[in-house]
Each structure stands twice: as structure tokens, then as C-alpha cells.
Amino acid sequence: MTDQTASAFYQVYEVFSQRSAGSPMVHQFSLLAPNEDMALLLAKENFFRREPCTNLWVVRRDHIRMTDEDERLMFQRMDKVYRETKGYGEVRRQWRKYISEEEER
Template sequence: MIWEVFRQAKTGEYHTHCGNVHAPDREMAKQFAAIQHGRRKPTNSLWVVPREEIGEVGSDEVAFGGTTDKSYRWATAYNTTGTDAREVVESEDEQATAEKQRGDD
């Protein structure tokens, strides 16, 4: 039986896949994982999971995020030249003129 092994280097970090072991049962798989994958690098914990218990959700089954255009979130998506700057200056001038007319100087 094949067991997939996931290693956590430090407390609070994610477990990442580091390999697999061949073992007849869970206890042997844990021992083999500790020997093969836990002693070479700093290790806080190991997850040992039967390969057939791991499920996959593919993009053919579910539409994952990232399909919507959200380029407006990045400054590089804006054109900094053109009429936009002129409109801002004109608006500021209009606001200053209105304040003078109200006597807000």
C-alpha cells in the first residue's frame, strides 16, 4: 500500500507534500515516514495518508476563482496620461471658485 507523506517544518506553517512510503499498515507507514522524510530536514510533524484517500477537485469539475477581470486593483492598469488629470484640475478649480463665492476663504 502506498502512503503519501506531508511535512510541516515549523509550528504554524503549512504541511507540504514531501513524498511517499510503501507500507502494509498505518503504524509502519508512520515509522517509515519518520525515518525517510522526518530526519533529513527540520520537522515539526508529518501527515501520513493512504493514497486512495486523497481526493482531487479539477478545473473540469469546478470553476475556480480568477476568472473575473479585477485589473482595476493594480495601479499598472490605469493610464496616467490623458484627460483624467485635466478633469481633476478643472474640478479643483470649480471647487475653489465655489468656496470664494460662498466666502469660505
């Protein structure tokens, strides 16, 4: 089998596992397999020997959509300071300052 036919035959799959019910899925490793059934079988053979888990996912890498550069920039621009509680400690001081300025007028 040549490199070109091998790359057309095998797909890259990402393997995720869940340790117990209610815990999050965690990425474990990537593997090459000809189809999703073989990918699941290879993931079971490799992963179940290492540690127990309750759920196992295999996802073809090209079926995972990632954010592009423009979308990542959009997330950085979102100012959500109003959701943070660090500013509330200053409210009493600012309120007193405002009242004293109003009294001076």
C-alpha cells in the same frame, strides 16, 4: 508473495511534513506500507534523519480527492479581474476622458 497479493497488502501513502510551528505542510515523498501505523513509522525513520520537523502526516493516496477535468475547467472560467489592482491605474485617465466627452455634448 505474488504481485497481486503484494499490491493488495501494501497501500501507497503520501508523506507531508511541517518544519516549524506555523509553517505550511509540505509534501515530501510517497511510500508503500501495509497500514497507517507502519507508514508513519517508515516516514519517521526516513524523514527525521534528513531534516528536523515539528509535525508529520501520512495520508493514504486513495483518500485524497483531486479535482477532475470538468472542475479544473470551471476554475479557469472564473473571471476575477475585479480583484486585481492593475486596472485602478487607468481610472484617472478614463474619468478625464469621460468628463471631456460629457463637456463636448
